[in-house]
Amino acid sequence: MAKKAHLLGFIQHGVNSHATGMWRHPKDKVGWNYARPEYWQHMARTMERGLFDAMFIADELAPYNTHANSSDPIVKYAVQFPTHEPSTIAPIITSATTHLGVGVTLSTAFEHPYSMCRRLSSLDHLSNGRIAWNIVSSYSKSEWEAYGAEMTDRGHRYERLDEYMELCYKLWNSWELDAIIADKESGVYADPSKVHEVVHEGTFFRSRGRHFVAPSPQGQPVLWQAGSSDRGRDFAAKHAEAIFAVLPTVARMRQYSDDLNTRVSERFNRPHGSVRLIYGVQTVVAETREEAQAKYERILACIPPEGALAWMSGHFGLDFSTFDLDDLIQDIEVPGIQGLFESILYARDGAPVTIRDAAIIYAQGMGMPVLVGTPADIADRLEEFMDDGGADGFMLIATYTPGCFEEFVDLVVPELQRRGRYRTEYPGTMLRENLLND
Known part of the structure; x- marks a missing residue:
């Protein structure tokens, strides 16, 4: 059977996401006001109408302050x-x-695993099991300066991350399934012998305490990662249930897919297919190719060159203002x-x-493939990308919102369904069920 795509909407909680200058776009x-609940509710309902796995x-x-x-x-x-x-x-x-x-993208750099686990378990309860955690360690100097901290050595980053996850797993798994008794007559709510105290004495973290939240519907959030370097790929293959990557060509997708799948199964002995590979794309769709191209040109016209350079400087940790633009x-x-x-x-x-x-390529959408055309073209x-590149699904980067997602749901989703390459209903109610099922 042909592989069916998984879809996610890639967004940021702000005035502008990853296509620089989109706040200027007439659409x-x-x-809508991005700071009000109604905007996010509408975006969410649009993505659910399109049967997306998640909003990411x-x-x-x-x-960023590198430039x-x-x-x-x-x-x-507004970068x-x-x-x-x-x-x-x-x-x-x-x-x-x-x-x-x-x-939700949450950094491990400035938050202890104990509070991170408490927050994520609480969100998983409130969502009835629909939370994922995109695990990141802060990379830009502006973040470390804002928190008044000395930037850590890159060489120890993944050792620290591995220990961070070790402590998270201990906390999430510390409640036994029958720990809650809730006997009103005796007054006993939970059996202390089955809510285990976690004692951790590690290289980077210390903790002694019980996980303060009862087991959530998923037990722990779906774990997401975006490993790119050799160490990053190992971390992703070891811990992640889904991996997000930005790969500009089919050949690069295939190389990454083969490498990650090999690491997952051979290096970490995890079942084949247990990790979803989700690749970033930007789409500009219209009823005709001419309309789509005109829409694309309008998007490009919104990009401020200096803002594009500043964003690239921030992501790559290098001040591009000191270079000749023709280098x-x-x-x-x-x-x-x-990886980016x-x-x-x-x-x-x-x-x-x-x-x-x-700078302009990056400002469009971090170097993701840009697909411009009709629903059939997209x-x-x-x-x-699925058949030749090994993608399991796609992270759809926002341009102008909410229109870019409305257009994709109304035009591309039906085309994928007609071809048998996309679901017609959700297979489950929790995120892990939907993400790991075709």
């Missing part, structure tokens, strides 16, 4: 600014829907997010890319 948030909420903890050693251009051009805290809208989204999950990106090494940098290196299938061009490419 962006018309009649990215995050950044502080405005010219200032966050001024980030503020000036992921302002951005509100992601987990606060999870209950708003799940209370407006019955199946749609919510993936080739292939001649530069960056300390920041390696590769999306620029291979954006033109290996052909040279200048810094000027790289469906053709998505099928190619």
Whole structure:
């Protein structure tokens, strides 16, 4: 049987997401306020109407300040600014829907595993089992400076992350299934011998205490990761139930898919198919190719060049204001997010890319493939990414909202369903059920 796609909406809790300058677009948030519940409820209902697995909420903890050693251009051009805290809208989204999950990006850098587990278990209860955690460790200097902390050595990042997860698993698994008695006559609510105290003395963390939240519907949130480096891929293959990657070509998708699947099954002895590979795409769809191309050109026209450079500087940890814009990106090494940098290196299938061009490519949607055309055109490419690239599904990056998701649901989803490449109903009620089932 042909593989069926999984779909997620990629968004940020702010005025602008990952397509720089979209707040300027004449169709962006018309009649909506991104800071109000009604906007998120409508977005959620739109995605659920399209049978999406989840709304995936990215995050950044502080405005980037790498470009010219200032966050001024980030503020000036609304480059992921302002951005509100992601987990606060999870209950708003799940209370407006019955199946749609919510993936929240939460950093391990400045929060202890004990409070992280408590927050995520609480959200999983409130959503009736529809929460995912995108596990990140903060990478930009602006985040560390905002928290008044010294940036940790990259060499120890994954050792710390592994221990972080070890303590999380101990807490989530510390309640036995029959721990709650709730006997009103005797007054005994829970058996203390079955709510185990976790004692952890590690290299990076110490903790002694009981998990303060009863087991949630999923037991623990769905675990999401975006590993790109060699160490990152190992971490993702070891812990994640779904992996998000930005890969600009089918060939890069296939290389990544083969590598991750091998790591999952051979290095970590996990069952084949137990980890979903979700690849980022940006779509611009219309009834005709001419209309779609015109829409795409309008999106490009909204990108501010300086804002694009500032965003690229922030993600890659390198001040691109000090370079000649005609320098080739292939001649530069960056300390920041390696996987996303590769999306620029291979954006033109290996052909040279200048810094000027790289900034605009990145500002469109972090180097993801941009699919412009009719519903059939878009469906053709998505099928190619699944069949030849090994994708299990797609993270649909926002352009103007909520219109980009409404258009995809109204135009592309029916085309995928007609081809038998997309579900016609949800297989379950909890996120893990929907994500791990075809």
